[in-house]
Amino acid sequence: xxxxxxxxxxxxxxxxxxxxxxxxxxxxxxxxxxxxxxxxxxxxxxxxxxxxxxxxxxxxxxxxxxxxxxxxxxxxxxxxxxxxxxxxxxxxxxxxxxxxxxxxxxxxxxxxxxxxxxxxxxxxxxxxxxxxxxxxxxxxxxxxxxxxxxxxxxxxxxxxxxxxxxxxxxxxxxxxxxxxxxxxxxxxxxxxxxxxxxxxxxxxxxxxxxxxxxxxxxxxxxxxxxxxxxxxxxxxxxxxxxxxxxxxxxxxxxxxxxxxxxxxxxxxxxxxxxxxxxxxxxxxxxxxxxxxxxxxxx
Numbered sequence: 001x002x003x004x005x006x007x008x009x010x011x012x013x014x015x016x017x018x019x020x021x022x023x024x025x026x027x028x029x030x031x032x033x034x035x036x037x038x039x040x041x042x043x044x045x046x047x048x049x050x051x052x053x054x055x056x057x058x059x060x061x062x063x064x065x066x067x068x069x070x071x072x073x074x075x076x077x078x079x080x081x082x083x084x085x086x087x088x089x090x091x092x093x094x095x096x097x098x099x100x101x102x103x104x105x106x107x108x109x110x111x112x113x114x115x116x117x118x119x120x121x122x123x124x125x126x127x128x129x130x131x132x133x134x135x136x137x138x139x140x141x142x143x144x145x146x147x148x149x150x151x152x153x154x155x156x157x158x159x160x161x162x163x164x165x166x167x168x169x170x171x172x173x174x175x176x177x178x179x180x181x182x183x184x185x186x187x188x189x190x191x192x193x194x195x196x197x198x199x200x201x202x203x204x205x206x207x208x209x210x211x212x213x214x215x216x217x218x219x220x221x222x223x224x225x226x227x228x229x230x231x232x233x234x235x236x237x238x239x240x241x242x243x244x245x246x247x248x249x250x251x252x253x254x255x256x257x258x259x260x261x262x263x264x265x266x267x268x269x270x271x272x273x274x275x276x277x278x279x280x281x282x283x284x285x286x287x288x289x290x291x292x293x294x295x296x297x298x
Contacts, residue, residue: 049075050083054092054108062201063101094170103170121253122154124286125244128279129156129255136272138259139164143179143241144252146171148195150180153253164237164258172233173201175214178241179254181227185218186243186251192218205233225294226276228269236261240269242280247288255280270297 056073057064066084070077084102087093094105122142129140133156142154149171157163174184174195184192192215202208209217209232221227228240241256257272258264273294281291 046083049073049079050087050092053080053083054087054104057093057102058104060103063096063099063103065101069102120287121244125253125255125283126154126156128282129154132156132255132257132275132279133158135275136257138257138264138272141179141256141258142244143183143254143256145174145183148174148198149201150174150176150183150254158259160263162260162263164234164260171201173199173205175209176205177233177256178227178229178239178258179256180233181217181221181229182241182243182254182256183251185221185227206235207232223295225292226273228266230266231261238264238266238269240272240276242276242294243284243292244280244287245284245289245292249289252287255283273297 053069053073053075056069064072066081067077069075069084070080073080084093084095087105088095088102091105092108093102095102121144125142129142133140137158137160139158140156141152143150144153150173151171152168155168172180174180184195187195196211196214199208217227217229226240226242228238230238237258238261239256239258241254243251244253244255246252255276257269257276259268277291277294284291
């Protein structure tokens, strides 16, 4: 998961517990876009420069400042700052308020995924997410894998005053949280070890796990068909997640329920297994897939 808990913040940050906010449907790409070179005279226009800045930013998982981007892109800092302001306003980039660094935003990720693929997934999932939120009373999230990371694609927030609000479009380690375990569970053992060999984003979570703990949690998920996490990626947030598959048989997303740990306890998480499984099964069937089996909660 990504974020934190608060009841009525003056300004939101990642994963805040806060009033609802509208966001456009989002998406994500699974492959990085390569970037090299500097903008030439033939590309000397605002659109090309904006694309150029995005290309410079894409490989940087921890983001970059306007000054750093100006240097790497070979553009005046004032131009880059103007472009970043426009890109941020349209969701193409996001800015970390604590570091002032910019990162690729959810709208850019949607374009990378491909409009039809992302829209089909969200169109199928959102009605089930709303119904699941209404049934359980906690925030429901839809996550996808991005290389060795994961990202929230869509959310339906709880209507309760204290609630989990994930930051859409921000990258987190693939191994982290219940939804991360679901996505990682679809990988081969070789791919799992590759993920564990790259722990560069450990700082993005509140309670990083050891490789041994990650492997144990992964085995538990593969046995049960659902994953649970306690105060793991985000302090004071518990979550449960299950997979969504498509016609290829592959896992394309993880559907999760998350809430404050003092309210969304283990018993409440296990009590939500049936509703979460039904929602995942419905979305999977709409995408042409076969629902995964789920063990009875112990």
